Amino acid sequence: MNGDPADLTIAAAAAAMCAGELSAAALLDAVRRRAAATEAQLHAYLTLDFEGAEQAAAAADAALARGEDLGPLAGIPVAVKDNMCTRGMETTCGSRILSGYHPPYDATAVARLRAAGAVLIGKTNMDEFAMGSSTENSAYGPTRNPWDPERVPGGSSGGSAAVVAAGSALGALGSDTGGSIRQPASLCGVVGFKPTYGLVSRYGLVAFASSLDQIGPFTRTVADAATLFEAVAGHDPSDATSYRGPVPEVRSTLEAGPAGLRVGVVAELAGEGNEPAVLAAFTRTLEALQGAGAEVRELSLPSMSYALDAYYLIAPAECSANLARFDGVRYGLRLPGDTVEEMMAASRRDGFGPEVTRRILLGTYALSAGYYEAFYGRAQKVRTRVIEDFARAYREVDVLVTPTSPTTAFRIGERTDDPLAMYLADVGTIPCNLGGGPGISVPVGLDGQGLPIGFQVLAPPLGEAVLLRAARAVEALAGFSARPAPATSGVG
Amino acid sequence: MPVPIDIAKVARLARLALTSEEMERYGAQLGAILEHAASLQALDIEGVPPTAHPLPMLNALRPDEVEETLDREEVLGQAPDREGPYFRVPPFMEEA
Amino acid sequence: MGYEAVIGVETHVEVATRSKMFCGCPNGFGAEPNTHICPVCLGLPGALPVPNVRAIEATVSLGLALGAEIAPRSVFHRKNYFYADLPKNYQISQFDLPLCRGGHLDVETETGVRRVGLTRVHLEEDTGKSTHLGESGRIRAAEAVLLDFNRSGVPLMEVVSEPDLRSPEEARAYAAELRALIVALGISEARLEEGQMRFDANVSVRPEGSMALGTKVEIKNMNSLRSLQRALAFEVERQTPLLEAGREVEQETRHWDEAAGVTRAGRSKEESSDYRYFPEPDLVPVTLEAALLERLRSALPELPAARRARYRALGLEPDAARLISEGEGYGDLLDAAVAAGAEARAAALWLSGEVTAHLRRVGMSLASTPLTGAHLAELDALVAAGRLSATAAKEVLAGVLAGEGAPEEVAARRDLIQISDEGVLAAAVAEVLAAHPDELARLRAGEQRLVGFLVGKVMQTTGGKADPRRVSEAIRRAAQ
Ligand SMILES: [Mg+2]
Numbered sequence A: 001m002n003g004d005p006a007d008l009t010i011a012a013a014a015a016a017m018c019a020g021e022l023s024a025a026a027l028l029d030a031v032r033r034r035a036a037a038t039e040a041q042l043h044a045y046l047t048l049d050f051e052g053a054e055q056a057a058a059a060a061d062a063a064l065a066r067g068e069d070l071g072p073l074a075g076i077p078v079a080v081k082d083n084m085c086t087r088g089m090e091t092t093c094g095s096r097i098l099s100g101y102h103p104p105y106d107a108t109a110v111a112r113l114r115a116a117g118a119v120l121i122g123k124t125n126m127d128e129f130a131m132g133s134s135t136e137n138s139a140y141g142p143t144r145n146p147w148d149p150e151r152v153p154g155g156s157s158g159g160s161a162a163v164v165a166a167g168s169a170l171g172a173l174g175s176d177t178g179g180s181i182r183q184p185a186s187l188c189g190v191v192g193f194k195p196t197y198g199l200v201s202r203y204g205l206v207a208f209a210s211s212l213d214q215i216g217p218f219t220r221t222v223a224d225a226a227t228l229f230e231a232v233a234g235h236d237p238s239d240a241t242s243y244r245g246p247v248p249e250v251r252s253t254l255e256a257g258p259a260g261l262r263v264g265v266v267a268e269l270a271g272e273g274n275e276p277a278v279l280a281a282f283t284r285t286l287e288a289l290q291g292a293g294a295e296v297r298e299l300s301l302p303s304m305s306y307a308l309d310a311y312y313l314i315a316p317a318e319c320s321a322n323l324a325r326f327d328g329v330r331y332g333l334r335l336p337g338d339t340v341e342e343m344m345a346a347s348r349r350d351g352f353g354p355e356v357t358r359r360i361l362l363g364t365y366a367l368s369a370g371y372y373e374a375f376y377g378r379a380q381k382v383r384t385r386v387i388e389d390f391a392r393a394y395r396e397v398d399v400l401v402t403p404t405s406p407t408t409a410f411r412i413g414e415r416t417d418d419p420l421a422m423y424l425a426d427v428g429t430i431p432c433n434l435g436g437g438p439g440i441s442v443p444v445g446l447d448g449q450g451l452p453i454g455f456q457v458l459a460p461p462l463g464e465a466v467l468l469r470a471a472r473a474v475e476a477l478a479g480f481s482a483r484p485a486p487a488t489s490g491v492g
Numbered sequence B: 001m002p003v004p005i006d007i008a009k010v011a012r013l014a015r016l017a018l019t020s021e022e023m024e025r026y027g028a029q030l031g032a033i034l035e036h037a038a039s040l041q042a043l044d045i046e047g048v049p050p051t052a053h054p055l056p057m058l059n060a061l062r063p064d065e066v067e068e069t070l071d072r073e074e075v076l077g078q079a080p081d082r083e084g085p086y087f088r089v090p091p092f093m094e095e096a
Numbered sequence C: 001m002g003y004e005a006v007i008g009v010e011t012h013v014e015v016a017t018r019s020k021m022f023c024g025c026p027n028g029f030g031a032e033p034n035t036h037i038c039p040v041c042l043g044l045p046g047a048l049p050v051p052n053v054r055a056i057e058a059t060v061s062l063g064l065a066l067g068a069e070i071a072p073r074s075v076f077h078r079k080n081y082f083y084a085d086l087p088k089n090y091q092i093s094q095f096d097l098p099l100c101r102g103g104h105l106d107v108e109t110e111t112g113v114r115r116v117g118l119t120r121v122h123l124e125e126d127t128g129k130s131t132h133l134g135e136s137g138r139i140r141a142a143e144a145v146l147l148d149f150n151r152s153g154v155p156l157m158e159v160v161s162e163p164d165l166r167s168p169e170e171a172r173a174y175a176a177e178l179r180a181l182i183v184a185l186g187i188s189e190a191r192l193e194e195g196q197m198r199f200d201a202n203v204s205v206r207p208e209g210s211m212a213l214g215t216k217v218e219i220k221n222m223n224s225l226r227s228l229q230r231a232l233a234f235e236v237e238r239q240t241p242l243l244e245a246g247r248e249v250e251q252e253t254r255h256w257d258e259a260a261g262v263t264r265a266g267r268s269k270e271e272s273s274d275y276r277y278f279p280e281p282d283l284v285p286v287t288l289e290a291a292l293l294e295r296l297r298s299a300l301p302e303l304p305a306a307r308r309a310r311y312r313a314l315g316l317e318p319d320a321a322r323l324i325s326e327g328e329g330y331g332d333l334l335d336a337a338v339a340a341g342a343e344a345r346a347a348a349l350w351l352s353g354e355v356t357a358h359l360r361r362v363g364m365s366l367a368s369t370p371l372t373g374a375h376l377a378e379l380d381a382l383v384a385a386g387r388l389s390a391t392a393a394k395e396v397l398a399g400v401l402a403g404e405g406a407p408e409e410v411a412a413r414r415d416l417i418q419i420s421d422e423g424v425l426a427a428a429v430a431e432v433l434a435a436h437p438d439e440l441a442r443l444r445a446g447e448q449r450l451v452g453f454l455v456g457k458v459m460q461t462t463g464g465k466a467d468p469r470r471v472s473e474a475i476r477r478a479a480q
């Protein structure tokens, strides 16, 4: 076979294994070499477990030798964001407060990956408790963008985006609360897919904002994203918010093409707030879609302008309660204290970084007596408006599109002193989480500095089939095949 | 105008032992964020019901059945402090 | 000027489900510490709650029994406060959309039946248990605290009354009536000594006849009916002189110290609680369909008040009617005995007397004895037919309770059956009279005390198996 197996898509690697041209062990070895070459610079992994991975690869090879049909993920090296519980494997959420924490159970999504025969190679770096848009908020140091190590990979699932871009995993799982899959995918030039809220179980995903969090895949192609999605999606009785109906069938329409597809451009998110290069790539893609027979029109969704503010009240409010359990009593960091109250307050003060502290304070305030109605209560009503706006739009179009991120990857440190500027990076991705529907970012080009640009497709809840069909069409039309510069290799 | 906040009270409710310098900094940042969020007040939401959850779901319940429990040693192995079969913490300041 | 108390009671009851409220851990008392734990009830990162349907149904049953309005749509909220025995540092509870609202409980008091309004019944989760090491387990003197999370997440029902109670005695009667109802519905065994039922109360005092409400004080931590009454009595006595002296009662939360018999102010009252309730985003709303409500309604058993009324109609005294209604298994046994032909009052007497004494002696429950309603009916018939003396009947019952068989069987084996054949009895009497002509003559002459002597002789010759009452009647007849 030609080239480095670490650069294969999941589909190609599976096909090569099926054909006997590649073993899971050899594939793992290629990925291990790639990680060895890139990790010192990228710092995309928090934990690597090649010992466990070798066992999983050997099991896949043995099953392959017996002629068993293992499905499309058998023997495929994948990575998982460090906010998903992995039994016996350290799970820190990028936080000092969980340093050394080994969960006694697997998240449902992790268990399903294992059951599908995937080879779990490690846990990826992230903004602490998934709060951030750059992976700079990790207590263990930032991850760097494989396209330019001076720049951020986006966030909060920056590690998962970076490992897929760099070839130190063929696919990865991330979590998306306000764009934490799609934005880093955009900044790292890979596909990032947030499914409909409730399609992938949140059991074992360390919660940031429960009503917004959703697990989804990072891959190099839309088809691979569908493969990972199918492996982890589906009802889980351990998650009361897990969708009980059938998982949308996406395969049969994946290659249906853009002809006849009704595409709506969200006016509020596709204008001047975006960098010129981002806007140019977006427009080029729209024209290509139109040229291939899609029906493109512009739509106004007025509530989009309020979504960011609503999100930055709802998410912190939920997080302030979700993160209350980190108190030094049963697990995680404990600082000394004369009373249990002092111990808790000291442990939390030292255990959480500034962004997490800020959001806990914000959320606590927004829920406190006298402010609930003005802030949290109001934000929940705005959320209703966002949902209504989406529903109205989807009566006219099949999918909505926007640039994923208004900018390409920014420099490390550039926005860390201005939380509000950092929050604005999520303006295009947040409405999707408030609405609950699926969203995906597909790479469509590079800007003048050689940094990837993402194109976002949104669909109504459970509209995964039309979403992936549109995304696949965008992918085919854009023909994006660039890989990060080999500068990443050998640098330490 | 930035929103004034009793940051000491908020920090106490959130069980965060912040220094006064930290309180000042966070207080100012929160004020700015809330000032931005004040845009929400402009939106007419009279009679709009709140949404707690994006998809309308109901009655996700479980049958009253006993399932497997965790191994105590595995759990206590993660505890910062323990005494025999118990988690151990410093004394309580307040009464329940 | 007289003063009266205005009291409302908040009752927490652990629901007797098999598994906990939001996870599959066993719900049971007395297990080894930290063995009934899982990611959910231990608040591990990533764990999610799923509500127990049986706990919800039990709560709705209580609501139906209380005539409450059952919410068409109910929601769980997070109640946020940091406490070491609360693993998530929020309690999943209910706020503005509880399962049940309104309703009432009729309570018998010394001044008649009082109808106590109910505010709500809702469902929440219990906390873990903390043991304070150091000076006799006292919180303030502790050097460390040990935590056991077996109780964490046990379903807890909260019943909130309106401030309709007017004295500590009434509050106690209310709590007792509520407990009887909860036990009758099978919601909980409500064992106070195991903490399955706990009380908080609001109390204020005002001049009699006044409609205004005084400043109310919340008292926490009462774990028995007696301590509820004592704590309230203490508080009324503390507040009344303050008002008499024209002083203010401070609005605060106080804790009942059972050992010292006093309520004490909490240490940090300036830090008023701000629970930051918001809808639990990990859960979705609960709706109760009409069919389910109908099923639960038709499954309601006879309620304690109705049962007491029925027993009183059968001739039982009020105290006996209450005892039989509320004693575990007593009512069912009495009903079975009556169905088998027993006389209700006699059977109730056996239950409240010998049976209760026996159970107390052996420390067992009624259900664990072999006693059946048919046994009681049989015993009753033997006594009524004069075949068993009262003393012998007690002995027979003890034998039945000890598992020796049915009453007739036990009586026969122990040779306790009285002579019931009139001919045999008459022959025994005639024989004794014939043997004592002098005594018979003196009796005929009016020396009444000789009846006792002659009865004694008959008892001797019959080996004690004659009914002395009937023997004495026969001797008197013969003497006439
Ligand atoms: Mg309560």
Ligand SMILES: [Zn+2]
Pocket (backbone or CB within 6 Å): C020, C023, C024, C025, C036, C037, C038, C039, C040, C041, C042, C153
């Ligand atoms: Zn549990």
